[in-house]
Amino acid sequence: MSSMWGQNIKISVFGESHGVGIGVVIDGLPAGEKLNDEELIREISRRAPGYDPTSTPRRESDIPEICSGILGGVTTGAPLCAVIENANTRPVDYDKLSRLPRPGHADYTGALRYEGYNDVRGGGHFSGRLTAPLAFAGAVCKQILERRGVTIGGHIFSISNIFDNPFDPVNVSAAQLNALSKNTFALLNEEIEPRMRRAIEDAQVDGDSVGGIVEIAAVGVPAGIGSPMFGGAENVISSIVFGVPAVKGIEFGAGFNVARMRGSESNDSFTMDKGRVLTETNNCGGILGGITNGMPLVFRAAIKPTPSIAQKQRTVDLKAGRDAMLTINGRHDPCIVPRALPAIEAVTAIAIADMMKEVGML
Numbered sequence: 001m002s003s004m005w006g007q008n009i010k011i012s013v014f015g016e017s018h019g020v021g022i023g024v025v026i027d028g029l030p031a032g033e034k035l036n037d038e039e040l041i042r043e044i045s046r047r048a049p050g051y052d053p054t055s056t057p058r059r060e061s062d063i064p065e066i067c068s069g070i071l072g073g074v075t076t077g078a079p080l081c082a083v084i085e086n087a088n089t090r091p092v093d094y095d096k097l098s099r100l101p102r103p104g105h106a107d108y109t110g111a112l113r114y115e116g117y118n119d120v121r122g123g124g125h126f127s128g129r130l131t132a133p134l135a136f137a138g139a140v141c142k143q144i145l146e147r148r149g150v151t152i153g154g155h156i157f158s159i160s161n162i163f164d165n166p167f168d169p170v171n172v173s174a175a176q177l178n179a180l181s182k183n184t185f186a187l188l189n190e191e192i193e194p195r196m197r198r199a200i201e202d203a204q205v206d207g208d209s210v211g212g213i214v215e216i217a218a219v220g221v222p223a224g225i226g227s228p229m230f231g232g233a234e235n236v237i238s239s240i241v242f243g244v245p246a247v248k249g250i251e252f253g254a255g256f257n258v259a260r261m262r263g264s265e266s267n268d269s270f271t272m273d274k275g276r277v278l279t280e281t282n283n284c285g286g287i288l289g290g291i292t293n294g295m296p297l298v299f300r301a302a303i304k305p306t307p308s309i310a311q312k313q314r315t316v317d318l319k320a321g322r323d324a325m326l327t328i329n330g331r332h333d334p335c336i337v338p339r340a341l342p343a344i345e346a347v348t349a350i351a352i353a354d355m356m357k358e359v360g361m362l
Contacts, residue, residue, distance in 0.1 A: 011027075066080070099318050221352060
């Protein structure tokens with residue numbers, strides 16, 4: 001499996017949803033970086049299951065055991081390895097899935113790719129459970145980036161067809177992003193939270209699920225990182241964001257709306273401000289030609305509805321070679337958007353750290 005990522009900050013993710021444990025090895029971190037354990041745990045707990053009505057009742061503490069790479073709370077420069085125990089598993093819920101693949105899951109494609117040897121319990125290595133080690137790696141990178149003036153955060157932009165206010169792409173601030181990170185249901189307009197929660201509850205009552213969109217911003221990102229053509233900032237960020245299960249789309253800045261604009265509307269006019277080159281608007285999302293321009297980096301990612309739903313679904317019986325019906329057991333999120341948000345913030349931190357190291361800024 002291609003579970004390694006990165007050119008300068010490299011990560012290798014291992015484990016399965018219902019195996020003994022999951023974890024990550026991070027290679028390329030600078031030595032001498034002091035890490036705050038409490039902040040690491042706080043970041044990881046933002047995506048942990050079982051702590052909000054919108055998530056699965058499966059509860060995992062997600063406390064990482066650090067095996068290498070840190071001594072006395074400081075990075076040593078050696079590969080940093082962290083393991084997270086899987087303590088609350090019920091593999092019996094998945095006994096039939098090797099022959100009855102779940103619609104919307106990787107059971108069928110995984111069986112094709114790995115000749116039936118893939119672990120289907122809870123999705124195995126394809127599971128959203130694997131975002132826990134990503135959250136840990138991102139939490140490490142976030143602390144290192146903060147010391148270099150980079151802050152990353154985000155909010156729930158939509159649940160189903162209910163939308164939050166968007167970021168002001170020119171004026172988003174580090175204080176705003178830090179405040180959002182303290183909220184497990186992060187919104188700019190908190191008045192719409194009850195409507196979003198009702199949409200999730202209504203889907204759950206129907207044995208169904210809903211998806212949504214998250215919006216991410218990074219401020220303090222230095223101008224001049226990213227390497228065109230294929231190592232551009234959009235390319236690097238997108239490549240790791242799509243490693244988060246359930247992500248089905250990504251757009252930077254004005255995104256697909258630029259297709260409806262004229263060039264005079266889309267172009268971000270330059271201006272000087274106290275010796276700095278800024279733009280008056282930020283339709284490009286802080287990236288031009290794959291290279292950051294010093295404005296806030298802003299993008300949105302679409303998260304599909306949780307495919308494990310309680311309703312009966314049509315599938316096939318791979319052993320009998322005929323159509324079949326499937327009822328999925330187990331514990332599943334009626335909406336994974338709130339828990340996907342910190343995971344996507346985390347991988348954004350890894351991507352920015354990777355690009356900054358490439359140019360000697362990390």
